[in-house]
Amino acid sequence: xxxxxxxxxxxxxxxxxxxxxxxxxxxxxxxxxxxxxxxxxxxxxxxxxxxxxxxxxxxxxxxxxxxxxxxxxxxxxxxxxxxxxxxxxxxxxxxxxxxxxxxxxxxxxxxxxxxxxxxxxxxxxxxxxxxxxxxxxxxxxxxxxxxxxxxxxxxxxxxxxxxxxxxxxxxxxxxxxxxxxxxxxxxxxxxxxxxxxxxxxxxxxxxxxxxxxxxxxxxxxxxxxxxxxx
Numbered sequence: 001x002x003x004x005x006x007x008x009x010x011x012x013x014x015x016x017x018x019x020x021x022x023x024x025x026x027x028x029x030x031x032x033x034x035x036x037x038x039x040x041x042x043x044x045x046x047x048x049x050x051x052x053x054x055x056x057x058x059x060x061x062x063x064x065x066x067x068x069x070x071x072x073x074x075x076x077x078x079x080x081x082x083x084x085x086x087x088x089x090x091x092x093x094x095x096x097x098x099x100x101x102x103x104x105x106x107x108x109x110x111x112x113x114x115x116x117x118x119x120x121x122x123x124x125x126x127x128x129x130x131x132x133x134x135x136x137x138x139x140x141x142x143x144x145x146x147x148x149x150x151x152x153x154x155x156x157x158x159x160x161x162x163x164x165x166x167x168x169x170x171x172x173x174x175x176x177x178x179x180x181x182x183x184x185x186x187x188x189x190x191x192x193x194x195x196x197x198x199x200x201x202x203x204x205x206x207x208x209x210x211x212x213x214x215x216x217x218x219x220x221x222x223x224x225x226x227x228x229x230x
Contacts, residue, residue, distance in 0.1 A: 009071035012190075016072050016137070020160035020195035023181055027188035028064055033143055040084055040143075040209065048121035050082030050211065051228045060213055060230045065139060068190065072137050073217040079230040080104070080136070081214040086207055094151070094201045097170050100138070100193035101127045104227035111222045123227050128220070130164050133193050135217045140189040143209040146182055150202040153181045153189065159196040170196055 015022040028036075039055045040047075050056050059065060060079035069077055081104055102125045108117055113129035146152050156178050159165075165173075173196060181189050191197070193214075202208060220226060 019157040021191040024188040047084040083212040097198040141211040142183040150208040156196040160192040160194040
């Protein structure tokens with residue numbers, strides 16, 4: 001399924017509500033893609049805390065991105081996380097079927113329904129309640145064309161509607177309806193964190209650079225604060 005720039009905001013929001021994901025064939029123009037590639041190290045397989053990078057912060061606040069996020073989360077949404085993924089010949093991995101269950105916060109505050117806790121890249125991570133995850137939308141911006149040969153993300157449409165699943169439930173889920181998300185250079189994949197997804201290793205030794213940004217539509221409860229807001 002592909003959503004192009006000709007589709008309305010309402011159609012985009014409906015697709016994400018129904019399927020848990022949508023593909024934008026065009027999101028960034030080539031000049032911005034080139035600027036981002038010049039900023040990000042092609043030799044690294046990944047990088048956390050990407051919102052510390054000025055150009056990525058600019059991207060997160062840009063009209064190009066907000067015009068596709070705001071129709072889903074509302075005009076007051078804000079970025080909360082940025083990660084770079086890059087599969088290369090030296091760092092080529094597959095990711096099993098899973099849901100994205102972790103957020104980053106400034107400090108550990110014991111709140112009912114939040115946990116377990118961990119530290120990654122010097123930042124506090126926690127699994128929140130489902131209602132927090134339901135207010136999050138991720139956009140994966142592709143700086144390289146993503147085809148069948150370089151480990152595209154695969155998703156199970158509609159699986160986000162079933163809430164948080166156990167590892168056993170995910171393992172036993174019927175994967176026959178899975179969709180490979182093939183995204184051109186400058187395009188993007190929007191997805192809900194609870195959609196069940198996976199990816200395979202690359203078949204060819206070429207970069208697959210993806211900027212993964214997450215947005216939320218609300219604050220955290222009981223004194224918890226997002227690690228970063230943009």
